[in-house]
Amino acid sequence: MTRIVVHPAQSPLRGSVPVPSDKSIGHRALLFGALGNGVSHIRDFSRGEDNLSTAAALRALGIRIDDISPSEVRVYGKGIFGLEAPTASLDCGNSGTTMRLICGVLAAQPFSSVLVGDASLTKRPMNRIAEPLRRRGALIQGAPHPKKAGEITAPLHIQGLPDGMSLTGLEFESPVSSAQVKSAILLSGLYAHGTTHVREPYVSRDHSERMLQAMGAPIRTMGTIVEIEPAGWDGKLGVLDLDLPGDISAAAFLLAAGTIVEGSQVTVRFVGTNPTRTGILDMLRDMGAGAHVEPLGERAGEPIANLAVSHGPLVGRLFGGEMVARAIDEVPILCALAARAKGTTTICDARELRVKESDRLATMAKVLRAFGVSCEEREDGLVIEGREGPLTACRVDCEHDHRIAMSAAVLALLADGPSVIDGAEVIATSFPKFVATLRALGQRVDVED
Ligand code: S3P
Numbered sequence: 001m002t003r004i005v006v007h008p009a010q011s012p013l014r015g016s017v018p019v020p021s022d023k024s025i026g027h028r029a030l031l032f033g034a035l036g037n038g039v040s041h042i043r044d045f046s047r048g049e050d051n052l053s054t055a056a057a058l059r060a061l062g063i064r065i066d067d068i069s070p071s072e073v074r075v076y077g078k079g080i081f082g083l084e085a086p087t088a089s090l091d092c093g094n095s096g097t098t099m100r101l102i103c104g105v106l107a108a109q110p111f112s113s114v115l116v117g118d119a120s121l122t123k124r125p126m127n128r129i130a131e132p133l134r135r136r137g138a139l140i141q142g143a144p145h146p147k148k149a150g151e152i153t154a155p156l157h158i159q160g161l162p163d164g165m166s167l168t169g170l171e172f173e174s175p176v177s178s179a180q181v182k183s184a185i186l187l188s189g190l191y192a193h194g195t196t197h198v199r200e201p202y203v204s205r206d207h208s209e210r211m212l213q214a215m216g217a218p219i220r221t222m223g224t225i226v227e228i229e230p231a232g233w234d235g236k237l238g239v240l241d242l243d244l245p246g247d248i249s250a251a252a253f254l255l256a257a258g259t260i261v262e263g264s265q266v267t268v269r270f271v272g273t274n275p276t277r278t279g280i281l282d283m284l285r286d287m288g289a290g291a292h293v294e295p296l297g298e299r300a301g302e303p304i305a306n307l308a309v310s311h312g313p314l315v316g317r318l319f320g321g322e323m324v325a326r327a328i329d330e331v332p333i334l335c336a337l338a339a340r341a342k343g344t345t346t347i348c349d350a351r352e353l354r355v356k357e358s359d360r361l362a363t364m365a366k367v368l369r370a371f372g373v374s375c376e377e378r379e380d381g382l383v384i385e386g387r388e389g390p391l392t393a394c395r396v397d398c399e400h401d402h403r404i405a406m407s408a409a410v411l412a413l414l415a416d417g418p419s420v421i422d423g424a425e426v427i428a429t430s431f432p433k434f435v436a437t438l439r440a441l442g443q444r445v446d447v448e449d
Helices: 023-035 049-060 096-106 127-135 179-189 207-214 248-260 279-286 321-325 331-340 351-355 360-370 402-412 424-429 434-440
Strands: 003-006 014-017 037-043 064-069 072-078 113-116 139-144 152-159 168-173 193-199 219-222 225-228 241-243 265-272 292-299 302-310 344-347 375-378 381-385 395-397 419-422 445-448
Touching: 003 402, 014 434, 023 037, 023 049, 023 072, 023 096, 023 179, 023 207, 049 064, 049 096, 049 424, 096 113, 096 127, 096 152, 096 179, 127 139, 127 152, 127 168, 127 179, 168 179, 179 193, 179 207, 179 225, 207 219, 248 265, 248 279, 248 302, 248 331, 248 402, 248 434, 265 292, 279 321, 279 331, 331 344, 331 360, 331 381, 331 402, 351 360, 360 375, 360 381, 360 395, 360 402, 402 419, 402 424, 402 434, 434 445
Parallel strands: 014 265, 037 241, 168 193, 395 419
Antiparallel strands: 003 419, 003 445, 037 072, 064 072, 113 152, 139 152, 193 225, 219 225, 265 302, 292 302, 344 381, 375 381
């Protein structure tokens, strides 16, 4: 167990820093590369633990993945029918994306497999993928969810399809905007005899659609509907040759710190600015701060930019609907911005946060209160009263959730003394150099094992 001690900012954050490459795109580059016909080259690959879970699972499915350098991997794709039966359970660690996307592929295989995860992943809901996949013929069993009757969770047992059986077409209206659900269904659709349509309430991150299209998959997007039409397709995916963009969900912590700590000026370089991910930039703007966006063209079929913020006053606002869907991983750090805003910030339509690595609405409510910030927890969001002056230094447990740990670290920069964050090793899930980056920006953070 690692704890970090974050000291109040004695000086502004100043500097220009990189962030790890986008975790969501990294998962997809590995998995889709494995299904491609030939060798995919992936540069600026982040070795966050979640991405490493995907790599390990693919290796266990017979895919060769070479580490060419600390930031480059080569994936030896064997085509969509090239995976081999694993000899043991596939460990997805803390990564919901690994489990849900790989499940979409494994559901169509002739061999059986078992997907397991850590304590957090073993509480996350899996009916959202199992149920639509079963509707198209997949044979998936989960463990009963420990708290929700009728829900299932990991381990997932996926039975190989009997000889001569294949998945069928599917019309699926997802009740939630979820790129993991959408991607699992689309991937299974590559193997189906029939058309796949997935519709979601708001467009969730569309990295799968962009990458599959670039690889020659029979995919089309029409507003909130995505279609896979395998008829007439030769079943072959091309290869990838990508420099991955920086992760806006990691950048968000630095942008928030730069906005709320007096005198700060922070630039984060080469960040992916896919419009399905930039809700946090809109939120910053609406709160009166705003990031300066310097567009730099595209990487891996995704727009990228340098993002610069400076300290400035914030005002509380109401956030919900599609803006929350486009900032689904940034709600915890939005809470830190809200803590410093003038007036009340109301976050609604954020029910999905209850089924992330932790129940992020409940966990953030606890963290905010520990720092002396008043907030009301609602079923689908939070109401946060901004506070002037120093926050209360405290000790918090991040409940095995990387984004809670980093949000607490940012709040701690405003506290009246050093704050302790327990369980901070989980930050390595997505941003292994987070502490080093805060230090590079002039802040004092001690790490204690
Ligand atoms: C992700 C999708 C989102 C997000 C997660 C990564 C992805 O989850 O919260 O961090 O890579 O597809 P949901 O699909 O559950 O919304």
